[in-house]
Amino acid sequence: MMKKRILVATIAALAATGAQAADMNKVLRVAFNVPETGFDPAKVSDTYSGAILENVFDPLVTYDYLARPAKVIPNTTVALPTVSADGKVYTFKLKPGIYFAPDAAFKGQKRELTAADYAYSIKRHLDPTINSPWSFLVDGRFAGVDALVKAAGKGALNYDTQVEGIRVLDKYTLQLTLNEGNYNFLQILAMPAFGAVAREAIEAYASNTNAKPVGTGPYTLKEWKPGNKIILEANPNFRKLVINGQTLPKVGRVEVSIIEEEQPLWLAFVNQQLDISGIPQAALQEALVIDPKNPLNVKLQDKYAKQGIQLERKKDLEITYQFFNMQDPVVGGDAKEKIALRRAIAMAFPRNETIAAIRRGQAVPVHYVIPEGVAGHNPAFKGAVKYDPAAANALLDRFGYKVGADGLRTQPDGKPLSIEMATGTSGIDKQWNEYWQKAFDSLKIRLTFKYGKWNELNKANRQNKLQMWGLAWGADYPDGENFMQLLYGKNAGDANSANFKNAEYDRLFEASLQLPDGAERNKLYDAMNKIVVAQQPWIFGDTRIRSSLAHRYVKNFKLHPLLNTTWRYIDLQK
């Protein structure tokens, strides 16, 4: 027995070539609770697809896995870029000898990664025919590119035109020139959306680029059953990457199942059909001992601790909020009685009750547009209104929202008052809706629900058709700008889902862009937050603290605040 195993090991060692370190016999099994949408970096923006992109494509720079707070380090470049004195010109030197994963599109040739690939990948986000969800990050940022986009009109971008902003100096040198300095530029480039694609591959699979990702990252897409299963295999051409003496990636195969319902997801983890998993909300109390005095103080239940299950926790860099459509004739507008209506609704919502009952204490209330852990956060600012339904009713009375004969309030002009909230159809949505219903009942305001799938509601909102909806925003990069832009007037109908347009806010936001992180910028952020609190386009929600579990045999298990996945670092020793 023993002998045989040694023999197999020797053969395996002989068969392994090049920098390939991954053990193809090791299979990491994980699950997503939301279906992915596709794997073209310029076409998708959801976290789940992003998690796959992160492993298939290589951005220029990335984050150090171990350093906290998150630190940008070179990825495919020799070093961090040299930046000109005015902060506008970034020059990247690529490492030679990085190859794309073998693919039919390369006709049997080994295809090296070059600066032109990055230029092409960045330009794709500007292509009108692609309609990238990330265009807000690149639109108007690069020198001379606007003319190129304009020339394209509604057609495809001419990728061969040389532009000043995105220049390939030689095979390994890329120079990016910005119109204005941007303190977050490297963090933006570290996002999976800015990984390098090969033009041949994109053109070869033009009809369905979402299904054929070809990159230089540690894994390649082996099999994809949309909404069901994603299988990744180690990229045989992956460059030699050594961290702390360990060559990456360790695991040869990653199997991602899509399990939308909480109960089967949890059972799959408990039965070791999954190696790593988050804890679904319904299972939180089953899995954790939560201290009622301080709900964030948790430990694993004994039965799981005994099995050697590892618990990792992180406070997400996110905020949740319920927004009002500020252009809506009923709930929008900046007249005093409109503000009073929004304020009253915010005051009637029992936020702490939902944190206790739905989040099981695994969340903290939001008081500032920028969450903790993101540059610009102010822990002393208390922006959320106090839960006080009695005062909320008194406020509505003061502004002429009279209670009619049917026991419901009317608008000050006597018209009937009815508010529609958009919502999904899952069990969790229903729990939230019960609290909203209760809040509106206590105000004697009629509430109806508009049910729909997330993408449908998102479309309706872009067309300005919703009145209220709840959203979450997670940091793309850990800077306050990424959050404050959620209410910037020019982003209305896009990232600014509340359609909030306030001249003073916009002026302050534009001023804040010119400043680095620091006391001066924080002062502007405080002033902007005060406008948000006063105008109440949002009802602040909470920031979740996520618990992830891994079985005993999973090694190197550590969550990163910004990277979606850490699969390449993980080892399995069963």
Add this chain to the structure above:
Amino acid sequence: MTSQTTLLADDASCPASRSLWQLGWQRLRRDRIGLTALWVVLAFVLLALAGWLGLAGSHWRDEVAKPNMPPALFKDYGPATVELTAADIDAAQQHNTSIADASAATGMSAEDDPLAADMAAAQTQAANAAPLAVTPANDSLLVLGSDSRGRDVLQKVIQGTATSLLVGLSGALLAILIGTLLGALSGYFGRRTDDLLMWFYSVFTSVPDMLLLLAFSAVMSRGIDTVIMVMALTSWTGTYRLMRAEFMKHKGREYVQAADAIGASHRSRMFRHILPNVTHLLLVQFSLLTVALIKYEAILSFLGFGVGISQTSWGAMLAEAPAELLQGYWWQMAAVTLFMSLLVTAFSMLTDSLRDALDPKVK
């Protein structure tokens, strides 16, 4: 019945003639299982009536107990989890706040907020007014326990019975109406009318039932009325085929020809002459449909397409079950399962007995 006997007493040689319905009732009364099932169904209808009239289950939305309390009989068999409350979260925040910003509490000053004066006035007004009557969550035991919001599961299940039966009965009635009307037209007139209606029928049956249900409920808004409409619109097809065949068969019979001879109109022949002769089939069809629709409603609500937040039904309650079971709260599902299986079984048995009783060929 006695008056009839006296009426016919003149002709002693002829035994009292009984209608199909009377014969059916007689046969049903002899069927012990059928009769029991009938009583169970009647009891449920009474319960549902009480629910509709607000005599029972009308306070199902009140939070009367602690969340997730096990039923009284099984009070020691619930999971030993501690439920967090809003007060815990408040306290934890107070604690964290005092650590975080002992130095400088930045908040809004009066000039930042256009509503500052009104807010202050509203708060004083609210503070001066009598505090809202807050019923404290009590420890009293409930027969069927409480759900995640501390609502009485018994009240919920009664209200659920009312909704489910309302949906089942009125959905079935509406489906029968549509099916009978179209079936009658199709079978009686034949030719072009039949072709057209058959084509219409084929379109409906070519789409899988569940898909059709979901499609209809996706376009229409929420509420019991929508669910009923959706059910009726998707389940009339069976009745239509049956009625079409019956009308085809009957329209050539002598009694219909006789009616034609004395100048009865089409409408009169269809609904005064033929229809009464096929209603016993409709009764069976009706109870079959009711059972099916009660189950469909449960599926729809389970998938999140059923009744809204301010209403409850068995399906809506079952939709809460997976998350509850994961935490060991089994009683809501047990209660619904018990009620639902009892009614559905009783209804199915009653249907069986009705078919036996009303089929003239079975003696």
